[in-house]
Amino acid sequence: MRLHAIGQRSETVRRANLSAIVRELHANGxxxxxxxVAKTGLTRSAIRGLIGEFVAADLVSEERAAPLGAPGRPxxxxxxxxxGAVVLALDIAVDSLAVALVGLGGEILDIIRVQRPRxxxxxxxxxxxxxxxxxxxxxxxxxxxxxxxxxxxxGVVRRSDGLVSTAPNLGWRDVPLGDHLAxxxxxxxxxxxxxxxxxxxxAELRRGAAIGGDDVLYLSGEVxxxxxxxxxxxxxxxxxxxxGEVGHIPVNxxxxxxxxxxxxxxxxxxxxxxLLRLAGHQPRGGWSEVxxxxxxxxxxxxxxxxxxxxxxxxxxxxxxxxxxVFNPRLVVMGGLFGRxxxxxxxxxxxxxxxxxxxxxxxxxxxxxxxLGVDAPLLGAAELAFEPxxxxxxxxxxPRSGLAxxxxx
Amino acid sequence: MRLHAIGQRSETVRRANLSAIVRELHANGxxxxxxxVAKTGLTRSAIRGLIGEFVAADLVSEERAAPLGAPGRPxxxxxxxxxGAVVLALDIAVDSLAVALVGLGGEILDIIRVQRPRxxxxxxxxxxxxxxxxxxxxxxxxxxxxxxxxxxxxGVVRRSDGLVSTAPNLGWRDVPLGDHLAxxxxxxxxxxxxxxxxxxxxAELRRGAAIGGDDVLYLSGEVxxxxxxxxxxxxxxxxxxxxGEVGHIPVNxxxxxxxxxxxxxxxxxxxxxxLLRLAGHQPRGGWSEVxxxxxxxxxxxxxxxxxxxxxxxxxxxxxxxxxxVFNPRLVVMGGLFGRxxxxxxxxxxxxxxxxxxxxxxxxxxxxxxxLGVDAPLLGAAELAFEPxxxxxxxxxxPRSGLAxxxxx
DNA sequence: GGCATTTGAAAGAGAGGAACACAAATCCCG
DNA sequence: CGGGATTTGTGTTCCTCTCTTTCAAATGCC
Numbered sequence: 001m002r003l004h005a006i007g008q009r010s011e012t013v014r015r016a017n018l019s020a021i022v023r024e025l026h027a028n029g030x031x032x033x034x035x036x037v038a039k040t041g042l043t044r045s046a047i048r049g050l051i052g053e054f055v056a057a058d059l060v061s062e063e064r065a066a067p068l069g070a071p072g073r074p075x076x077x078x079x080x081x082x083x084g085a086v087v088l089a090l091d092i093a094v095d096s097l098a099v100a101l102v103g104l105g106g107e108i109l110d111i112i113r114v115q116r117p118r119x120x121x122x123x124x125x126x127x128x129x130x131x132x133x134x135x136x137x138x139x140x141x142x143x144x145x146x147x148x149x150x151x152x153x154x155g156v157v158r159r160s161d162g163l164v165s166t167a168p169n170l171g172w173r174d175v176p177l178g179d180h181l182a183x184x185x186x187x188x189x190x191x192x193x194x195x196x197x198x199x200x201x202x203a204e205l206r207r208g209a210a211i212g213g214d215d216v217l218y219l220s221g222e223v224x225x226x227x228x229x230x231x232x233x234x235x236x237x238x239x240x241x242x243x244g245e246v247g248h249i250p251v252n253x254x255x256x257x258x259x260x261x262x263x264x265x266x267x268x269x270x271x272x273x274x275l276l277r278l279a280g281h282q283p284r285g286g287w288s289e290v291x292x293x294x295x296x297x298x299x300x301x302x303x304x305x306x307x308x309x310x311x312x313x314x315x316x317x318x319x320x321x322x323x324x325v326f327n328p329r330l331v332v333m334g335g336l337f338g339r340x341x342x343x344x345x346x347x348x349x350x351x352x353x354x355x356x357x358x359x360x361x362x363x364x365x366x367x368x369x370x371l372g373v374d375a376p377l378l379g380a381a382e383l384a385f386e387p388x389x390x391x392x393x394x395x396x397x398p399r400s401g402l403a404x405x406x407x408x
Numbered sequence: 409m410r411l412h413a414i415g416q417r418s419e420t421v422r423r424a425n426l427s428a429i430v431r432e433l434h435a436n437g438x439x440x441x442x443x444x445v446a447k448t449g450l451t452r453s454a455i456r457g458l459i460g461e462f463v464a465a466d467l468v469s470e471e472r473a474a475p476l477g478a479p480g481r482p483x484x485x486x487x488x489x490x491x492g493a494v495v496l497a498l499d500i501a502v503d504s505l506a507v508a509l510v511g512l513g514g515e516i517l518d519i520i521r522v523q524r525p526r527x528x529x530x531x532x533x534x535x536x537x538x539x540x541x542x543x544x545x546x547x548x549x550x551x552x553x554x555x556x557x558x559x560x561x562x563g564v565v566r567r568s569d570g571l572v573s574t575a576p577n578l579g580w581r582d583v584p585l586g587d588h589l590a591x592x593x594x595x596x597x598x599x600x601x602x603x604x605x606x607x608x609x610x611a612e613l614r615r616g617a618a619i620g621g622d623d624v625l626y627l628s629g630e631v632x633x634x635x636x637x638x639x640x641x642x643x644x645x646x647x648x649x650x651x652g653e654v655g656h657i658p659v660n661x662x663x664x665x666x667x668x669x670x671x672x673x674x675x676x677x678x679x680x681x682x683l684l685r686l687a688g689h690q691p692r693g694g695w696s697e698v699x700x701x702x703x704x705x706x707x708x709x710x711x712x713x714x715x716x717x718x719x720x721x722x723x724x725x726x727x728x729x730x731x732x733v734f735n736p737r738l739v740v741m742g743g744l745f746g747r748x749x750x751x752x753x754x755x756x757x758x759x760x761x762x763x764x765x766x767x768x769x770x771x772x773x774x775x776x777x778x779l780g781v782d783a784p785l786l787g788a789a790e791l792a793f794e795p796x797x798x799x800x801x802x803x804x805x806p807r808s809g810l811a812x813x814x815x816x
Numbered sequence: 817g818g819c820a821t822t823t824g825a826a827a828g829a830g831a832g833g834a835a836c837a838c839a840a841a842t843c844c845c846g
Numbered sequence: 847c848g849g850g851a852t853t854t855g856t857g858t859t860c861c862t863c864t865c866t867t868t869c870a871a872a873t874g875c876c
Contacts, residue, residue, distance in 0.1 A: 006428065006448055006449045007424075007425050007428060007448035007449040007450035007454070007865090008420075008421040008424045008425055008428075008864095008865090009421065009450075009830090009864080009865055009866080010418060010421060010829085010830050010831050010832090010863090010864060010865060010866095011830075011831085011865095012416075012421060012424075013416040013417065013418060013420060013421055013830090013831060013832075013864095014830080014831060014832090016415075016416045016420075017415050017416055017831090017832085020414065020415060020416075032855095033855080033856085034854080034855060034856095037855090040414060040415035041414045041415045042415035042417075042832075042833095043832070043833055043834080044855075044856070044857090045832070045833070045834085045857085045858085045859095046415070046831080046832050046833075048856075048857080049831085049832085070841085070842075070853090070854085071841065071842040071843065071852070071853050071854070072840080072841060072842075072852085072853045072854025072855065073839060073840040073841055073853080073854050073855045073856070074840070074841060074854085074855080075854080075855060075856085076855095076856090156765060156767050158767070165765075165766065165767035166765065166766070166767065214647065215646055215647045215651075227733070229733070231639045231640070231644050232639070232640075232642060232644070232645075234640060236639050236640070236734070237640070237735070238623055238734055238735020238736065238768070239622065239623045239735050239736060239737040239771055240735060240767070240768075240771055241735070242735040242765065242767045242768045242771075243623075243733065243734055243735035243768075244733060244735075245732040245733060245735075245765055245768070246732070246733055248728075248729075248732045248763075248764075248765055249728075249729035249732060249733065250659070250725050250726075250728050250729055250763050251658070251659070251661075251729075252661060253659075253660060253661075253725070254662075260765060261762075262728070262762060262763040262764075263763075265763075317658050317661070318658075320656075320657075320658050320670070321656075321657030321658055321659075321729070322733075324653040324654070324656045324657060325635070325637070325651065325652060325653060325654055325657065325730075325733075326644070326646055326651055327645070327646020327647050327648060327649070327650040327651035327652075327653075328646065328647060329647045354669075354670060355656075355658050355670040355671075355673075356656075356670075357564060357573075357574065357650065357653055357656055357668060358573065358574070359564050359566070359573035359574065359648070359650045360646070360648075360650045360651075360653070363647055363648060363650075415832085416831095416832090417831080417832055417833075417863085418830095418831060418832060418833090418862080418863045418864050418865090419832095419863075419864085421831090421863090421864060421865075422863080422864065422865090425864090425865085441822085441823085442821080442822065445822095450865075450866095451865070451866055451867080452822075452823070452824090453823095453824085453825085453865075453866070453867085454864080454865050454866080456823080456824075457864085457865085478820090478821080478874090478875080479819070479820050479821065479874070479875045479876075480819085480820045480821025480822060480873080480874070480875080481820085481821050481822040481823065481872060481873040481874065482821085482822080482873070482874070483821085483822060483823085484822095484823090
């Protein structure tokens with residue numbers, strides 16, 4: 001049985017309501033008190049009391065309302081204090097490393113991204129480079145309220161401890177990234193590590209093309225193909241966090257060998273290398289070669305167009321299965337797929353129409369991602385904020401009461 | 409934003425705790441009060457009060473404990489009153505119809521199942537037959553406390569209103585089954601309709617091979633192939649309830665045409681007809697032919713064994729994708745797949761080992777279902793109980809208080 | 817008879833709801 | 847242009863609801 005089914009007490013209500021308030025502010029930006037009343041369904045008194053606690057803890061600030069042309073007494077605007085709580089977000093991507101300091105509410109306070117040559121690197125190399133970048137970022141004044149660290153990595157990651165099971169792009173197998181990072185960053189706050197695509201999905205769900213969606217597929221095309229799945233409003237992690245590996249769905253019994261050891265995986269048909277191969281470019285050419293292919297396509301080169309068409313068909317082929325299984329409202333195409341979306345949309349849709357069940361296919365929309373390369377980084381920040389968002393009470397000063405009197 | 413994120417009040421706590429108690433009793437059978445205290449984490453006083461309300465509403469009864477050899481004052485045993493709340497469960501399967509009366513706690517009070525020739529039938533035929541069967545069942549005395557009707561149907565169903573989008577086995581397209589049933593049964597209680605495999609999964613999750621699992625795939629092999637997916641402890645429905653249609657995941661670009669209009673769907677490779685075809689039997693032979701094939705296999709007939717082996721490989725091929733995507737703890741093989749499980753386990757596992765990512769494949773266990781043909785029926789009952797389980801407060805008599813005094 | 821365990825009941829604490837007076841804007845009319 | 851009506855929202859107090867705490871009483875094994 002799940003442990004959530006456990007008894008509730010009044011305190012639970014308070015926690016939930018505090019959580020609802022920060023979540024609203026985090027998602028929507030500053031809101032007036034009365035908007036909060038409307039959104040949460042709580043009474044003014046309740047909101048007032050809860051906001052008061054946040055203010056006392058310096059997590060939010062209240063300001064007199066800007067007169068907005070509406071009749072009636074203006075409601076104070078409550079906003080999250082950007083420095084009230086910050087997280088560090090790290091991204092270990094295929095060809096770059098990034099570190100950002102993100103404030104509650106999602107504001108990026110500082111960000112560094114450096115290119116990284118494709119190919120294998122040791123954990124130590126990468127972790128020490130990240131540590132340097134982190135030092136630079138944390139040098140800015142007032143980085144006190146750090147509450148967590150979130151990490152996105154191109155690989156299959158165990159959520160509980162950040163063990164990277166495999167990361168073909170880095171050449172890693174069973175690397176305890178969590179431990180390495182904890183040591184290198186001398187972290188005094190929790191470090192949460194997850195797959196790049198999962199976090200890209202989270203970012204698009206919170207800040208991008210899928211805001212507020214309950215059933216969303218996010219497909220991240222890079223060298224490999226990753227997926228982030230939102231099911232019933234919550235990210236699908238699976239039993240250990242390994243979920244969402246759509247890139248290795250077998251789609252072609254006669255397909256070529258995949259980096260994962262299998263053959264005919266989806267990513268061997270729709271990944272970057274597949275596109276470049278089909279377009280007659282150097283398969284390992286990377287981003288610039290992709291741009292070249294897209295340039296040719298823009299000018300109508302038949303080979304490039306045919307390659308994109310084929311990739312679109314395979315995208316539709318695999319997506320049909322996912323749509324049948326998940327019955328999503330939205331599919332968000334990220335990374336490479338977002339880039340090539342205009343060129344593959346037609347053939348993708350044709351294949352989807354041919355292969356997905358009408359019921360499901362009629363309901364789904366396929367859109368490009370909104371957040372670009374920083375999506376996983378932003379998702380990592382969201383991941384790091386999650387504990388605060390779901391239980392802000394832990395960050396509030398203990399309320400004065402008998403306990404305090406007793407200790408005095 | 410989801411509407412659940414709305415403000416909570418004290419009443420919410422009470423609802424949640426009442427729900428936790430019925431869920432425990434419904435899942436585990438009779439429990440002593442102190443066991444409930446331990447399971448919920450609530451205090452004795454709280455439990456006492458809540459149980460008292462259930463007793464007053466005749467939903468549960470308390471009995472003096474049977475002396476159990478333990479020191480200390482014995483704790484009263486609280487059990488759900490089997491007749492306190494009952495549901496009607498209907499099942500429209502490929503080759504049978506079933507109706508059952510199920511009591512809270514899961515006890516089957518009465519059940520009728522009749523064979524049905526395979527092939528197309530009109531809604532009216534099926535619905536009127538179900539109505540007759542229902543009449544028979546409800547003739548038994550004391551069927552007063554009916555709180556809901558749950559229906560399992562072999563087809564793609566919209567959860568909100570029971571519109572059957574497609575049901576190839578019945579020859580239905582866009583049939584408003586919910587409306588038909590409501591009329592025919594003169595239902596005064598809610599009717600919830602869902603896909604057979606989804607409900608099979610629910611039944612296995614509550615009463616069968618997957619009890620308490622949080623991440624479970626249930627595969628239902630029949631003429632078609634269905635799937636019920638449990639993600640994070642909750643059934644995956646998708647945006648309209650069409651989710652879980654694993655049978656129509658495209659797996660073979662060169663595959664044969666499927667009943668759904670696509671080609672190379674998983675079910676064209678692993679469904680009943682595929683097995684019979686490969687084994688050189690009449691593809692439309694149905695259950696008896698399958699038994700014949702299994703008989704041959706038991707005796708070592710090479711053709712039958714080869715057919716089962718091939719089906720096992722394709723099962724593994726498709727399952728690899730699902731395992732990569734869902735990272736489940738458990739895969740439950742139901743229906744045909746449960747039947748042939750011993751014969752296909754090896755080739756399935758080999759293919760899975762070849763094609764699924766090590767991280768995910770190491771964690772998953774593949775087991776046959778426990779509940780047999782009645783799984784969807786039991787799931788339908790669970791579905792019908794769901795409103796009571798998640799908010800029992802609505803079934804309790806209004807508590808005496810100011811409101812009552814005022815109205816007097 | 818002693819001990820462990822549980823029940824029962826009353827008092828207490830924490831959380832949100834309801835009601836009322838008042839405050840601060842806009843709107844409208846003279 | 848100015849003042850009152852209107853509207854919307856705050857502050858505050860009291861109330862209700864629910865679970866917890868506490869302590870005495872009950873029950874059955876050893």
